[in-house]
């Protein structure tokens with residue numbers, strides 16, 4: 099009975115009135131001025147949804163307006179999917195085809211890939227569902243725990259190699275040239291056929307009105323080409339009359355395409371050794387789809403932009419503060435957008451779509467490091483660490499007065 103009373107509004111009102119009918123803060127040690135606490139009636143006009151949009155395409159209203167002064171900013175969440183990244187779109191197509199080949203009696207003993215964590219997760223899941231052996235080559239200690247556990251749990255053969263992604267990629271290409279293991283990286287066009295559906299879906303979600311800009315994070319560079327392919331197909335079919343300008347966003351520590359773009363498309367492409375980045379899934383120095391990416395960007399009047407570690411982590415954290423929970427690669431794309439917006443290349447009313455490539459839950463460690471102010475040489479401007487408070491009513495009320503109520507008064 100006592101417990102029930104505590105959940106009665108009148109009980110709390112009486113308690114509150116008895117305590118706040120004073121001009122000094124009656125809890126702990128602070129001082130306060132009394133304020134009327136009247137909750138307005140709620141009517142349906144005041145109910146706002148955090149995001150507005152169709153399925154996985156969200157209008158990032160608050161981020162757009164407050165951070166960028168933009169009115170028409172959208173985020174296409176491709177990581178809200180079975181294994182938590184856009185790789186699902188392409189891998190379901192590829193594994194279905196391998197399944198068919200095996201049913202036709204073709205000698206495919208398994209499917210293999212090199213990965214920075216998302217491709218391997220998607221491959222392992224679909225192969226497990228189809229009963230096909232999956233072999234994944236991963237760079238040791240360079241992918242997140244959440245990504246590592248995905249192929250392990252799905253029963254793939256996980257080969258952890260003492261090299262970077264580019265080293266893994268070279269090895270899987272050599273191995274699949276020798277053995278009847280089907281190569282599942284995005285140089286395989288089946289992957290791109292699946293991935294291009296995200297572009298078609300964006301156009302459909304906008305009722306076939308073409309956005310001005312689409313920003314895609316880029317590492318191995320299959321996805322930027324897949325988006326181009328989807329947009330171009332819709333144009334050729336007469337569904338739209340133009341295609342958007344695309345931006346490929348790279349991490350400054352793994353930026354071979356950016357360097358090539360800056361040097362002028364006609365110079366010779368030079369791979370780089372990718373440095374460590376929080377955007378670990380695009381930590382790639384020698385992308386397999388370089389030629390396709392250049393082709394796509396040239397044909398859509400595209401741009402390549404880069405983001406430093408601080409820029410990408412700040413952009414990600416600021417976006418999270420508006421209700422998203424994005425991956426660091428999407429942070430790269432948002433940081434690129436901030437730069438292009440600040441330089442006036444992208445205008446406030448331009449309809450802009452940022453492609454969010456993976457679920458933020460795969461990258462919690464980087465968020466924890468950021469919010470704990472534990473990243474050397476990074477100001478972590480938007481860190482929001484937990485507030486440690488003694489388990490004491492007065493102490494808790496004091497903290498709330500200082501950190502919550504004072505902002506409201």
Ligand SMILES: N[C@@H](CCOP(=O)(O)O)C(=O)O
Pocket residue numbers: 185212213214215216217218282283284285317318319320321379380
């Ligand atoms: N970021 C990728 C790297 C492999 O690229 P793919 O385009 O060949 O799938 C990953 O998640 O592994």
